[in-house]
Amino acid sequence: MKQKKFILAENELPKQWYNIQAEMPNKPLPPINPQTKEPMTADDLSHIFARECSIQELDQTHAWIDIPEEVQEKYRFYRSTPLVRAYALEEALGTPAHIYFKNESVNPLGSHKINSALPQCYYCKQEGTTNVTTETGAGQWGAALSYAAKIYGLECAVYQVKITMQQKPYRSSVMRTFGATVVGSPSMSTRAGKDIITRDPLHPGSLGTAISEAVELAVTTPNCKYTLGSVLNHVALHQTIIGLEAEKQMQMAGEYPDVVIACFGGGSNFAGIAFPFMRHNLSGERHTEFIAAEPESCPKLTRGKFQYDFGDTAGYTPLLPMYTLGHQFKPANIHAGGLRYHGAGMIISQLIKDGYMHGVDIPQLESFDAGMLFARTEGIIPAPESCHAIAAAIREANSCKKTGEEKVILFNLSGHGLIDMPSYEQYLSGELINYRVSDEEIERNVSQLEQIIK
């Protein structure tokens, strides 16, 4: 009897997150205060973020960090998510590879984002915060935060990237259903937004513009903290619940992955699935390959530069050491809104530099080809972001078909695409196109960067 789905018993759920910083041979460089050029302290960060998140952000000592009992209780309400052997996809590809996916699409709100929204809101509540604010790209993070904020009785305001508001209007409705205020970014409600609109009235927005607006709202509103759904170290930490579960579930399946794959925007779902497995590479015990699948139209991992840069368009955040396309880079209007971000997180950037992982860039059409095949075989319509991970997994599986290797491939299905149906409709009617960024455009944005940040 083929077993396809692996679920953990409640008492096997992880009680700690894994903090890869503590075990990296070269630690990530510190975030820097753009005024003083000094490394940021937890005190500095806690002006914007919850204090506990600020401490986690800079913790390079403790490899294991306790998940608060209250957060564990909330995790138990929906976790573990299933680890699934994709037999039908394997058969359709005719590959000897074994393909597994971790199904985060069955989480509340349909993606992995809830895993960090819960602890972030929990810490805010504990620390006496009454309001939270954030940015959202595709809307997965904003939706998750809206629900987590509602659970903990916090008011929630979300700046949603304008183009994705138009592409997937249902997502704003989801956030409003959970009681959040939703504003399209760039908006006229902040100084940052007004500046951007004044310069470029038709700016479609990006995660960078929305972060600027949300940070501005947080620092100008009493008792309000900013929360981020990706990029930062503490977000990656919370998401390791995914990979820690997957490790136990792969044991149930009697296998260990040769390749671990996730799509890549700021790094949250990639870190989540990858870091717990990568710790065995750091210790030299395993030699798993780690692949981050980014869109061809926003190729910071494969074609960006390692450099200190702002996390947002307006330059409100600390300077972060990132593989980046420059914080003024304006990504094309692809449907994978969650991947339209100019930079990679600090940990990831260091891991790439040190050769522990690498990126691949996926054209938009290839990502939807992959998503369609996955839907028609496995019965789940994947989010356009997740389609990039599937496409990278299919590339691996096809190369196994050529070589005859029985590689074990594990990818993270970060979310479902039910809110993204207009993008599938466009794909079906042949309207979707690829967007390749020119070398000149990357060069122009990155060289401006060297001017701005000395």
Next chain:
Amino acid sequence: MKQKKFILAENELPKQWYNIQAEMPNKPLPPINPQTKEPMTADDLSHIFARECSIQELDQTHAWIDIPEEVQEKYRFYRSTPLVRAYALEEALGTPAHIYFKNESVNPLGSHKINSALPQCYYCKQEGTTNVTTETGAGQWGAALSYAAKIYGLECAVYQVKITMQQKPYRSSVMRTFGATVVGSPSMSTRAGKDIITRDPLHPGSLGTAISEAVELAVTTPNCKYTLGSVLNHVALHQTIIGLEAEKQMQMAGEYPDVVIACFGGGSNFAGIAFPFMRHNLSGERHTEFIAAEPESCPKLTRGKFQYDFGDTAGYTPLLPMYTLGHQFKPANIHAGGLRYHGAGMIISQLIKDGYMHGVDIPQLESFDAGMLFARTEGIIPAPESCHAIAAAIREANSCKKTGEEKVILFNLSGHGLIDMPSYEQYLSGELINYRVSDEEIERNVSQLEQIIK
């Protein structure tokens, strides 16, 4: 430690469906051939339906029917669905009642419908059928069938009720993503559709009109079978997998339901959750209350008449003994498209007549009030259909609050509402209204019925 979620191990999944017909003290009356006025045989039915489904439809002998091993394998890929204790909802209501829900919204395609789509397509495939056709209201059934047909390599054509195509355009996209042909009903592609449009050019469609068109396509297309997502006995049979699992899961929780609730369109999800528990009422061992929650705008259980009637608007189907509002009844354009059907299934109608269950009718606004509270507490946006079950459960929980009773309430969450966000948006902006059917309208439709069917 509060346990909220109960999941069955793979080896505990049911291997048989429960056929309540075999144990009913009064058997349901037979379907009748409208021409000959003779009871239909399995041979008659198999002109339209898969042969195995036709046999199951009339089986009043075998209480347990084996689930084919191939269907069991497909069930294992996503089942069991979680049984969830709704602690957060209980707390918000301040009720002493214990509220549980069976979460069918995490199934592939987001509802319980896949449980019958898989066996129906399996039997069609086994019997050499190459094409299947069906109707769909909200689109949950059509989506599930599209996927099941794709798995078994069958071509699939779906007549979708026109008004719901407009209300939830994403659902058609979902069906097309799985390769189905989708046509709005009433359409000009069938004689039945043309007749309806000629009489009433603005007819919004209903399950009744869509069934007529799908049946017509099936009988005029070589090697094509019609499949139905509700109403019929074999569909109810397949759906009992829900309640059979729930019974074991309630044992894990150490409780037994005092009240079992589901929303009601044609009866598929109601039968699924209720019949396995009801067998202990039939045997006299238990005295559970069974409540079917129907919309106020389509009140066949609470205000309809028990009478032979057609299952569709054009009068193509056999005559069925049903609680009905008349097959020409035109339900209001509520968002719960899956509940816009004029009649109840044959088994259900007999069970109501014999006092084993009863209906309640829920106004549209009350259903959305309930759905909003559920979303904000439990984190799942329910389908507008499922909102009716939640509303009925809340009524019970509130009456427990008054009496102090610690009743155990179990309801079926038949599907999620992510494709239905425009309805939530209308609710949030105060645009939704109630539709109460007048006594005159019901009287007019039912009396026409007596004219037509002698």
